[in-house]
Amino acid sequence: MIAALLLTCFVLFAVELPMATIYFLLCVMNLGLALVGRREVQGFLAIHTTIADAASLEAFKSIARRNMRFAICIIALFIPSLVVGFYLISLYSIHGLVVILVANALLIILARSTKKLEVRARTLSCTDETLRSEYHHVSETWTKKLLPDF
Numbered sequence: 001m002i003a004a005l006l007l008t009c010f011v012l013f014a015v016e017l018p019m020a021t022i023y024f025l026l027c028v029m030n031l032g033l034a035l036v037g038r039r040e041v042q043g044f045l046a047i048h049t050t051i052a053d054a055a056s057l058e059a060f061k062s063i064a065r066r067n068m069r070f071a072i073c074i075i076a077l078f079i080p081s082l083v084v085g086f087y088l089i090s091l092y093s094i095h096g097l098v099v100i101l102v103a104n105a106l107l108i109i110l111a112r113s114t115k116k117l118e119v120r121a122r123t124l125s126c127t128d129e130t131l132r133s134e135y136h137h138v139s140e141t142w143t144k145k146l147l148p149d150f
Contacts, residue, residue: 006017007012013124014091019084019087019088019091019141020088022080022084022095022101023081023084023088023100023103024103025079026080026081026084027081027103027106027107030077030078030081030094030107031050031106031107031110033070033073033074033108034074034110034111034114035069035110035113036070037066037067037071038110038113038114038117040063040066040067041063041067041114041117041118041121041134042117044059044060044073044121045117045120045121047059048060048124049124050125050127050133051124051125051126051128051132051135052126052127052128053128053131053134054110054131057131057134057138058071059125059137060135061138061148061150063121064138064139064146064148064150065143065150067118067142068141068142068145068146068147068148069148072146072147085100088100099101118142121138122139122142122143134150137150
């Protein structure tokens with residue numbers, strides 16, 4: 001329903017306002033990146049219930065790296081989205097605001113549900129002491145640093 005409302009707003013604005021089209025494309029790119037990252041974490045969790053060996057740790061490192069890079073891209077896309085969003089509000093006041101609120105609501109809902117999956121992936125049990133320290137390091141890096149160092 002929300003997606004249909006967003007699509008309707010896009011169709012209404014796209015003919016008259018190229019900036020709405022740009023905003024819509026930026027939102028679609030952000031949603032796409034977020035969905036790919038979410039799908040990868042879900043796939044990892046479907047296969048790995050614990051960090052039992054070096055292969056599962058490497059799989060965890062791989063999704064952590066990709067999701068950290070996706071986050072950088074999402075942030076980079078958010079900055080122009082913010083500028084274009086303010087421009088839409090200045091042009092179309094309440095209608096522009098509605099488009100922005102709906103688009104950002106979708107991103108926030110997706111981000112919150114993905115965050116729960118990421119927390120699950122970062123808190124799996126690990127029986128091997130050497131793997132546990134590396135797993136903890138990767139988990140901490142994922143949440144506290146911009147770029148992967150593993």
